[in-house]
Amino acid sequence: MAIREILEVPDSRLKTVSKPVEAFDDELKTLVADMFETMYDAPGIGLAAIQVGVPLRVLVIDLQPEDEDAEPELCHSHGGHEHYHQPTRKEPLVFINPEILDPSEEHSVYQEGCLSVPEIYAEVERPARIRARWQDIDGNTHEEDMDGLLATCLQHEMDHLEGILFIDHLSRLKRNMALKKLEKLRKAA
Numbered sequence: 001m002a003i004r005e006i007l008e009v010p011d012s013r014l015k016t017v018s019k020p021v022e023a024f025d026d027e028l029k030t031l032v033a034d035m036f037e038t039m040y041d042a043p044g045i046g047l048a049a050i051q052v053g054v055p056l057r058v059l060v061i062d063l064q065p066e067d068e069d070a071e072p073e074l075c076h077s078h079g080g081h082e083h084y085h086q087p088t089r090k091e092p093l094v095f096i097n098p099e100i101l102d103p104s105e106e107h108s109v110y111q112e113g114c115l116s117v118p119e120i121y122a123e124v125e126r127p128a129r130i131r132a133r134w135q136d137i138d139g140n141t142h143e144e145d146m147d148g149l150l151a152t153c154l155q156h157e158m159d160h161l162e163g164i165l166f167i168d169h170l171s172r173l174k175r176n177m178a179l180k181k182l183e184k185l186r187k188a189a
């Protein structure tokens with residue numbers, strides 16, 4: 001596995017419309033493993049392949065990044081030998097060729113951020129509930145109803161597949177303010 005470089009605005013590659021995955025092969029498995037490593041390292045809760053420069057319809061999400069400061073837990077399983085485990089709350093989700101079905105008319109608002117737009121956060125309104133269909137790493141199809149942060153995160157990541165960033169949902173004034181702020185932060189760094 002390897003940590004890959006995350007593209008940031010105004011990199012024009014982020015505007016690419018990503019292509020469907022057709023080959024569920026070792027190359028895809030390596031890409032997904034690298035995307036998780038890159039996302040956890042950043043850290044972030046979602047990453048689209050185009051954010052590491054690969055124009056394929058592949059997303060990774062984990063709303064529960066590992067808490068490295070958590071206390072080790074005593075474990076009584078494994079044949080009765082007591083030992084300690086670092087608790088892991090990782091919940092890695094992979095979405096390949098995702099589609100949204102039946103978005104709700106009701107909307108919800110979340111404060112969003114993006115690894116490609118560092119340090120910028122803004123409220124974005126999206127359908128509160130969706131039905132999603134996607135393929136897993138082996139090419140099997142899944143369908144599930146989602147709401148809350150997962151629904152929002154999946155919609156944010158799916159926007160990346162169309163070359164859309166969360167700041168594109170803001171008014172031009174707010175978007176320009178956000179980009180100016182980012183430029184200022186970069187100069188200061």
Ligand code: NI
Pocket residue numbers: 113114115116156157160166
């Ligand atoms: Ni993003």
